[in-house]
Each structure stands twice: as structure tokens, then as C-alpha cells.
Amino acid sequence: MTNDAGSPPPTPERDVILRFEDVHKAFGAQRVLRGLSFDVQRGKVLGIMGGSGTGKSVALRHVIGLLQPDAGRVEVEGRNVPDLSAGELSDLRKRMGYVFQEGALINWLTVEENLALPLVENTDLGRGEIADRVAEKLAMVHIPDAGKKLPSEISGGMKKRVGLARALIVEPDILLYDEPNAGLDPEISRSINELMREIAESHESTALVVEHRVDCIRTVCDEVVFLHEGEAIVHQPTEEFLRPSHPRLIEFLGPDALT
Numbered sequence: 001m002t003n004d005a006g007s008p009p010p011t012p013e014r015d016v017i018l019r020f021e022d023v024h025k026a027f028g029a030q031r032v033l034r035g036l037s038f039d040v041q042r043g044k045v046l047g048i049m050g051g052s053g054t055g056k057s058v059a060l061r062h063v064i065g066l067l068q069p070d071a072g073r074v075e076v077e078g079r080n081v082p083d084l085s086a087g088e089l090s091d092l093r094k095r096m097g098y099v100f101q102e103g104a105l106i107n108w109l110t111v112e113e114n115l116a117l118p119l120v121e122n123t124d125l126g127r128g129e130i131a132d133r134v135a136e137k138l139a140m141v142h143i144p145d146a147g148k149k150l151p152s153e154i155s156g157g158m159k160k161r162v163g164l165a166r167a168l169i170v171e172p173d174i175l176l177y178d179e180p181n182a183g184l185d186p187e188i189s190r191s192i193n194e195l196m197r198e199i200a201e202s203h204e205s206t207a208l209v210v211e212h213r214v215d216c217i218r219t220v221c222d223e224v225v226f227l228h229e230g231e232a233i234v235h236q237p238t239e240e241f242l243r244p245s246h247p248r249l250i251e252f253l254g255p256d257a258l259t
């Protein structure tokens with residue numbers, strides 16, 4: 001491809017870290033994703049909103065290769081995830097943090113063992129360094145004393161924060177958050193949102209944030225997409241998104257968006 005000297009420079013492809021291109025995914029007769037397309041530039045945080053069951057978690061699972069599209073491409077740094085070999089996928093996953101909607105802690109390991117696991121498995125860090133990193137992340141999510149407890153001994157909101165700490169522990173380049181605020185009280189939720197924003201700014205990490213709460217979207221996200229009937233029907237910078245003009249989005253956000 002040639003460029004005239006006078007034409008504006010194209011957006012460099014290497015700056016697109018995540019891209020969904022016309023992704024389709026059905027489970028049996030249920031067509032969940034029906035031509036989902038969006039991309040995210042390096043260092044940006046993209047919010048994903050949409051009604052329950054619209055396929056937000058399904059979309060996130062495609063990014064780490066837990067699900068494969070029926071058609072279309074899911075690219076991370078320009079490479080189609082379904083085409084990666086097992087080794088390449090495993091290397092990619094080491095650079096990603098995933099905050100699962102359900103928490104997904106290992107029940108028979110203590111909180112600190114849960115946090116240490118990705119470091120033991122994926123890095124050469126020594127015991128002391130791992131212990132320091134675990135303590136640092138627990139402090140970051142405001143539960144410095146929870147390390148010795150089992151997941152069954154802590155509250156739902158605390159589990160959520162352990163899940164967040166575990167996603168952050170490898171200091172990933174790409175973060176996927178599935179409803180990070182669910183089950184948190186408003187005060188903790190605010191501090192978690194600020195933490196997410198801070199991480200985005202200080203680490204230059206790229207993130208997808210599935211979230212229903214407008215306050216989180218407003219604090220954390222640079223841009224937002226709105227999923228409806230399997231497609232991204234709105235994709236805008238956060239400020240515009242929260243002054244909605246699309247009728248379905250107005251209906252979805254309700255008066256919240258105007259505050």
C-alpha cells in the first residue's frame with residue numbers, strides 16, 4: 001500500500017492491541033455473538049456494557065482462548081487467538097490478567113497460595129520475592145491480613161478483591177475484568193475503581209472492563225461499547241457514551257447516565 005505525502009498517516013496497526021472482527025458465536029440454536037466488532041488501542045481501557053445474557057463474558061472468554069469463534073477473528077497484538085499453538089496461547093495468557101465474574105479461587109488453597117500460584121508457575125521469582133509481591137497486592141486491594149484464610153472463610157466482596165489481586169499479580173500487559181464491582185460496597189468499589197484507573201495509567205496496560213455500574217465506567221474507562229443482539233451498536237469515548245443518543249442505550253442506562 002502506498003501513501004501520498006499529503007494524506008494523513010494511517011493509525012499504526014501495532015497500536016491496536018485487541019480486535020474483534022465480525023465475531024460470531026452460537027451455542028446450539030442460540031446465537032450469542034452476531035458480528036461483534038471493536039478494537040482497543042494500546043494503553044486504553046474499553047468498557048463493555050449490555051444487558052444480562054448479551055454475551056459480555058462470552059466475548060472476554062474468546063480473548064484468552066477459552067472459547068473459539070464460529071466465524072470472524074479475535075486478535076491480540078495482531079495475531080488471531082484461535083490460530084495460536086498451545087505454547088503460544090500459554091505464553092500469551094501469562095501476560096494477561098483475568099478477573100472472573102465468579103471469583104474462581106482455588107478452594108483448598110489459602111488466599112496467599114492462590115495469589116502465589118501464577119508466580120510459582122510462570123516466573124523465576126524466589127520465595128521471598130513472591131511473598132513480597134503477594135503482600136503488596138493484598139495491601140493494594142485493602143485486605144492485608146487475609147493471606148492465611150481459605151476462600152470459604154472470607155466474604156464475597158473479599159473474594160472479589162482476591163480475584164483482582166490475583167489478576168494483577170503477574171503485572172500483566174492486558175487486563176480483562178468481568179464485573180469487578182459486583183458484590184462490593186460503594187466505598188470499596190470506589191477505591192477499586194481508582195485502583196483500576198491507576199493501574200491503567202501507570203503500567204500502560206490495556207484493559208477490557210465488563211461492568212454495569214456507571215460510576216465504574218466513568219472512573220475507569222476511556223471508551224465504551226454497548227452490546228445489543230450480539231453486536232456493538234455504540235462505541236464512543238466515555239463522556240459521549242454517558243450522554244446517550246441511541247434509543248436502546250438511553251433505555252438501558254436510564255436516568256443514571258445523566259447524573
Ligand SMILES: Nc1ncnc2c1ncn2[C@@H]1O[C@H](COP(=O)(O)OP(=O)(O)OP(=O)(O)O)[C@@H](O)[C@H]1O
Nearest residue numbers: 027030032050051052053054055056057058059101
Ligand atoms: N459454554 C456455554 N454453553 C452454552 N451456553 C452458554 C455458554 N456460555 C454462555 N452461554 C450463554 O450465552 C449467553 C451469554 O452469556 P454471557 O455469560 O456472556 O452473558 P453476559 O452478557 O456476561 O451476562 P451477565 O451480565 O449476566 O453476566 C447466555 O444466554 C448464556 O447462557
Ligand SMILES: [Mg+2]
Nearest residue numbers: 056057101178
Ligand atoms: Mg457475564
